[in-house]
Amino acid sequence: MTLTFAATLPARGFDVELDVAEGRTLALLGPNGAGKSTTLGLVAGTLRPHDGHVTLDGRTLVRADGGRTRTWVPPHDRHVALLAQEPLLFPHLSVRQNVAFGPRSQGARRRTADAAADRRLEQVGLAHLADRAPSTLSGGQAQRVAVARALAAEPRLLLLDEPMAALDVDVTPELRQTLRHLLEGQTAVITTHDVLDALLLADEVAVVEDGRVVERGPTAQVLSRPRSTFAATIAGLNLLAGTWTGDGVLTTTGEVVRGRTPPDGIATGTPTTAVFRPAAVAVYLDEQHGSPRNAFRATVRSLEPRGDLVRVRTDRLAADLTPQSAAELSLVPGAQVWLSVKAAEVDVYPA
Amino acid sequence: MRAPTRSTGEAAVGLPRWAFVPAAVGGLFVLLPLVAMATRVDWSSYWGLITSESARAALLLSLQTSAASTVACLVLGVPMALVLARCRFPGIDLLRSLVMVPLVLPPVVGGIALLYTFGRRGLLGETLEVAGLQVAFSTTAVVLAQTFVALPFLVTSLEGALRTAGARYEMVAASLGARPTTVLRRVTLPLVWPGLLSGAVLSFARALGEFGATITFAGSLQGVTRTLPLEIYLQRETDPDAAVALSLLLVVVAVLVIAATRRERGPL
Numbered sequence: 173m174t175l176t177f178a179a180t181l182p183a184r185g186f187d188v189e190l191d192v193a194e195g196r197t198l199a200l201l202g203p204n205g206a207g208k209s210t211t212l213g214l215v216a217g218t219l220r221p222h223d224g225h226v227t228l229d230g231r232t233l234v235r236a237d238g239g240r241t242r243t244w245v246p247p248h249d250r251h252v253a254l255l256a257q258e259p260l261l262f263p264h265l266s267v268r269q270n271v272a273f274g275p276r277s278q279g280a281r282r283r284t285a286d287a288a289a290d291r292r293l294e295q296v297g298l299a300h301l302a303d304r305a306p307s308t309l310s311g312g313q314a315q316r317v318a319v320a321r322a323l324a325a326e327p328r329l330l331l332l333d334e335p336m337a338a339l340d341v342d343v344t345p346e347l348r349q350t351l352r353h354l355l356e357g358q359t360a361v362i363t364t365h366d367v368l369d370a371l372l373l374a375d376e377v378a379v380v381e382d383g384r385v386v387e388r389g390p391t392a393q394v395l396s397r398p399r400s401t402f403a404a405t406i407a408g409l410n411l412l413a414g415t416w417t418g419d420g421v422l423t424t425t426g427e428v429v430r431g432r433t434p435p436d437g438i439a440t441g442t443p444t445t446a447v448f449r450p451a452a453v454a455v456y457l458d459e460q461h462g463s464p465r466n467a468f469r470a471t472v473r474s475l476e477p478r479g480d481l482v483r484v485r486t487d488r489l490a491a492d493l494t495p496q497s498a499a500e501l502s503l504v505p506g507a508q509v510w511l512s513v514k515a516a517e518v519d520v521y522p523a
Numbered sequence: 524m525r526a527p528t529r530s531t532g533e534a535a536v537g538l539p540r541w542a543f544v545p546a547a548v549g550g551l552f553v554l555l556p557l558v559a560m561a562t563r564v565d566w567s568s569y570w571g572l573i574t575s576e577s578a579r580a581a582l583l584l585s586l587q588t589s590a591a592s593t594v595a596c597l598v599l600g601v602p603m604a605l606v607l608a609r610c611r612f613p614g615i616d617l618l619r620s621l622v623m624v625p626l627v628l629p630p631v632v633g634g635i636a637l638l639y640t641f642g643r644r645g646l647l648g649e650t651l652e653v654a655g656l657q658v659a660f661s662t663t664a665v666v667l668a669q670t671f672v673a674l675p676f677l678v679t680s681l682e683g684a685l686r687t688a689g690a691r692y693e694m695v696a697a698s699l700g701a702r703p704t705t706v707l708r709r710v711t712l713p714l715v716w717p718g719l720l721s722g723a724v725l726s727f728a729r730a731l732g733e734f735g736a737t738i739t740f741a742g743s744l745q746g747v748t749r750t751l752p753l754e755i756y757l758q759r760e761t762d763p764d765a766a767v768a769l770s771l772l773l774v775v776v777a778v779l780v781i782a783a784t785r786r787e788r789g790p791l
Contacts (some may be wrong), residue, residue, distance in 0.1 A: 191723040216698055247697040248706075254698040260691055275711070277701035325699040 174359045175329055179214050179224030179236075186210050186383035190361075192329075192376075195230040197360040199374030199491065201367070207383040208363035212331045215361070219246035224301045228252065228329055230336025243284060247379035248277075253327035257338040259318035261306035267317050268302040292320035296350055297435065312343030316350060323354060330355070332362040343503065345519060348372055349434050367409060371395060371447060372521060379403045399401065409447055410489045410513075418428070421520055425488075429466050431518025442522050453491035455484060456500060456510045465512045472507040486511065528694045546715060557774060564771055565764050572768040581754035582772065588662065589730040592669035596726040599670075600677035601719070605707070607678065619682075633671050634739025642740075664741035665748050669730035676729050677722040684718020685711070693713035724784045726785040728777055750775060 175192040186207050191216055192198045200208045210516050213219035214219055215226055217233070225235040225243075231248050235243040255276070255459045261270050261277070271289035276282065295297045297318040306314060315335065322330055352372050362373055370391055377394040379387040387403055388393055414421040416438045420428035429446040438444060460467060470486035477483075482494040485505060489511055493501075502507070565572075567758050572578065582602045624631055624702045641658040651658055692714060710721065734752040741748040743757065751773055759766040766788050 211606055216694075216696060246703075247694070248700055248702050250698075251700070252698060254695060255692070256695070260695045262692060262696075262710055262713075264716075272702070273696065277696070277705050277709075321699065327698075331698075422527035 174229055175215070175361070176227045177215065179211075179221035179226065181210065181214075181219070181222050181383075184210060184383060188380065188385055188483055190302070190378060190385065192359055192361060195357045195359055196375045197355050197358070199370035199377045200380050201365060201370055201377055202363075202380035206380040208380055209333055210383075211380070212254070212333050212361065212363060216247070216252050216482075217252075217329055218488055220244070230404045243462070249379060251326075251328040251359070253322040253325045253330050255330065255332045255335050256319055257334050259306075259311075260315035261309075261314055261317055261321070265306075267298070267304050267306060267309070270306065270325045270360065271321045272361065273321060276294055276389070277317060283317070286437045288324050289320070292324040293317070293321075296320045306310060310343075311339050312347060315347055319347075319351065319354065323358070328359065330358055330360040332360060334363055335373055336364070336366065342358045344430050345516075348519070349432065349521075353434055353436060360407075360521060367395060368447065368449070368519065371409060373425040377403075382519045386467060389407055408483070408490055409449060410453065412489075414444060414446070416520075421446045425503060427466070427468060429520070430515040431436075431466075431520040432516065433520045433523075438522055440472060444520060444522055446518050446520050448490040448513050450483060450490040451481070453471070453489060453511050454512045455491050455493060455497070455503070457501060457507075458513060460512055465514050466518065468511045470509055470511050472503055472509060473501060474505055484509075496522050529740075530560070560767060560770055560774075563767050565768070568764065571766050572765045573772050575765070577648075577745055577754060578765070578769055578772075580767075580778075581751045582751055584662070584665070584746065584749065585751040586729055588665045588669055589727050592615060592667045592730040593672055593723055593727045595666065595670040596674050596677045596730075597723060598775060600674050600722070600726075601681060601712075603674075604678045604681035604685060608682045609690065611680075622678055623675050625672050626679075629733030630668075630672055630733065631739050634668060634736035634741075635673060637664070637668060637736060637740040658743040659740065660744070660748060662731060662741075662747055665737055668736035668740045669733045672733055672736055673726035673729040676725040680722030680725060681715060681718050684715040684722075687718075688714045720784055727780060731780075751779075 174194045175190070177191065178189040178377045184207070188207060188211055190198065190211070200211060202208050206500050212218065214221055221234065221236045222239050223237050226233045228250065231245075232243045233252075234241065251275045262478055263274065265273065267291045268286060271292050272282075272284045272285035275285035275288045281290070288334070290299060292303060293302055296319055298313060298316055301309065301313065301317070306317070309317065310520070315338075319335070332351075336347060340348065348369065349372075353371055362369060364370060376389065377387075378385050379394065392404070395409065412421065412423050413422040414429070416422075417428060418440045420430045421444045422428055431446050431448070442449055468489060470488055472484060474485045475482050475484070476497065478492060480494070482495050482498040484491045484493055486500065486509065491511060501509070550656060573582075603622065607615065607622070633663065638645060638659060640646045640648070641664070643657070643659060645659075648658065658667065688711070692710050693706050696710045697703075702708065730753060733750070734756065737748065737750060738753055738756075743749045743753045749757075751769060755766050755769045755773070758769065
């Protein structure tokens with residue numbers, strides 16, 4: 173185990189045990205205030221546990237019992253990099269200097285550090301912005317620079333605290349794909365309350381509620397057979413498996429699904445999965461012609477209330493509609509419908 | 524079209540119109556005395572008055588001691604502000620109030636307090652004397668007096684800037700492997716640079732104008748402890764024209780210092 177974590181903070185009702193294996197990514201899912209950020213703070217060294225320990229690669233970072241800290245490694249010596257909601261790029265340094273900050277602080281020469289920074293910027297596709305000031309970047313660009321900066325410090329463990337939460341909805345898919353690519357082989361813990369992040373970025377999921385881990389397991393298993401209430405509310409994504417044809421996912425039932433692909437592309441013939449949210453699915457009674465959307469024929473199985481929306485379950489996919497549109501379409505179980513989803517709302521990734 | 528404004532773009536929303544009247548009165552209250560003083564200057568002999576030997580000695584001493592005490596304020600005040608802004612321990616609120624004491628204390632009282640600390644019979648004075656150091660009534664005493672009264676300006680200004688900047692950038696820097704000293708040098712101080720600069724300027728200006736603590740603790744020896752404010756006060760008894768001329772000189776020096784740093788810093 174690379175990271176082992178067991179800590180309590182009675183004042184916050186926090187009692188969590190976790191571990192993450194070498195090169196794996198763990199997603200902490202849970203509602204606000206559940207204790208996700210507390211967990212990251214204890215690992216990064218912004219919080220001290222009352223009882224417990226954090227060990228990384230066999231080295232004890234902190235050990236405490238009964239409110240006394242027995243072992244304490246200061247944050248700068250932990251090799252744990254933190255990526256927060258906001259990019260927090262140092263405003264007085266250029267983009268390159270920001271990314272080179274980690275290597276420089278760890279004693280690298282300027283030229284070596286700059287070279288490392290340029291390589292990392294290349295990886296997030298922003299090498300051309302190296303000489304810019306952070307204030308001139310868009311939110312999405314700034315967060316990708318922050319990712320490059322965190323990775324350039326060569327951390328043993330990367331902590332991502334809701335890295336997509338402060339971004340515009342239309343730039344999150346791109347950052348998610350970038351992270352998916354970069355987190356490969358990197359030991360990481362990501363907190364999120366977006367199930368897509370868990371599905372696309374994490375190997376394993378731990379659901380945290382009221383300061384406790386209530387559910388834990390491989391991502392697909394937790395999301396397909398959720399046992400906790402929180403996992404059940406957020407799960408329910410539409411998943412279509414198939415093979416990559418070069419411009420879409422050919423499903424077992426013969427449809428081609430188009431969507432956003434990883435920046436490094438997918439080899440033709442690779443087993444591939446297309447994922448999208450029920451809220452992205454529109455329902456029609458007739459086939460829609462001449463539209464660039466993905467369309468599927470389906471039979472309505474059930475309708476159930478879901479907050480302000482109605483979840484329409486069909487024989488293969490789910491859609492979330494407003495009660496008005498459900499009523500206008502007179503949807504009843506057994507009805508034949510066409511489901512449609514924009515390619516831009518579909519995430520495609522190798523299975 | 525009413526009340527046209529020269530600068531376009533932002534509008535002063537929520538500023539009551541009547542506020543302009545007391546604001547203007549306040550501005551006049553500051554400016555008018557300076558103008559009144561300028562009208563009393565005997566311009567024909569001005570150059571001669573401000574270049575007299577005693578005036579030049581006083582100006583030079585003032586600039587030297589103010590610069591030295593600004594450096595002392597930076598050396599002591601930056602760590603003080605860091606501790607006050609970043610640490611949490613019992614009694615820190617009391618400490619923060621104590622640091623402000625020289626700000627509200629009459630400078631004469633400060634001078635007496637310094638005398639009983641560093642003077643010949645003072646708390647530390649005897650020890651210093653054994654070590655061969657005589658502080659009271661020397662140029663060192665001038666610097667000490669100025670540092671004593673100017674320190675709170677630097678600490679308060681910098682502490683405010685540190686609180687506004689917050690500790691989040693520092694946390695990120697530490698997580699990238701930067702040691703605390705590296706974080707201070709490469710992140711914290713650059714981020715609070717405007718606050719640090721304005722704090723240093725305020726300290727310098729306060730040191731330049733220091734009178735009460737200096738005359739009490741350092742005395743008034745020409746070229747040794749007689750700074751420009753002391754020179755002005757002495758001249759006022761014998762040669763009012765010289766006092767006015769030197770006062771104007773002090774105003775000009777103060778305005779120049781503030782203007783120079785303002786330009787570098789840009790609009791606040």
